[in-house]
């Protein structure tokens with residue numbers, strides 16, 4: 001049975017792109033008699049606005065969706081910490097503390113990861129932090145874990161089988177200074193805990209899956225299939241965003257629009273003027 005999910009972060013209101021993502025996941029589950037889960041990804045304490053989660057539920061109801069809700073990420077922090085420390089730090093010895101600032105990394109980085117972030121130049125791996133590590137982020141030694149895990153593959157329903165290339169990301173952060181865990185660690189563990197068999201999300205997260213597949217191998221987690229769907233783009237070909245003028249679902253709802261009609265239009269790819277659906281299936285690493 002398919003178990004899939006919609007996993008929004010309550011950092012800002014949902015817009016049409018989120019509606020398309022939720023509908024895609026919901027309908028994939030419905031078509032196969034599967035389950036559709038909602039998980040609130042509220043791990044980023046500084047940016048999370050808890051009041052938005054209720055608004056998200058009202059938006060999904062307005063679109064005519066039904067779902068099962070699983071515990072929000074903020075209730076699972078001890079699990080992230082335990083897995084990172086027990087398995088990656090103690091058992092495998094592949095995590096190290098890092099004190100570098102964003103500015104220092106940007107100045108020293110020579111490569112860019114497939115998700116556009118600078119590849120960590122390895123400063124604190126080569127010169128280990130001594131003393132107090134309470135204000136450190138924890139990074140994974142990518143060369144070592146790639147050697148431990150060996151070659152890995154993963155499958156996207158639309159793009160087909162992929163060779164995992166986590167090496168292109170360098171030593172990513174798994175436990176952040178300012179949040180209990182990185183997106184990579186939290187999402188991967190949650191998908192396992194929630195019994196997700198099909199990870200449905202936008203193509204903008206396609207490249208992250210290389211890192212998620214590696215974490216699954218290291219932590220002994222189940223390996224799902226992925227469905228990275230095309231994105232709704234604005235007139236300039238950019239991902240929709242509220243800050244660039246895409247209306248919030250809550251605004252449309254409060255203005256009296258019919259959410260079920262909107263949902264059916266999105267399903268039929270009848271998009272509002274100025275919005276298109278991306279045609280690339282994925283960005284190659």
Ligand code: GLU
Pocket residue numbers: 006007008009041187200201202205
């Ligand atoms: N929470 C992420 C977001 O809102 C989605 C994560 C995922 O689907 O894996 O962009």
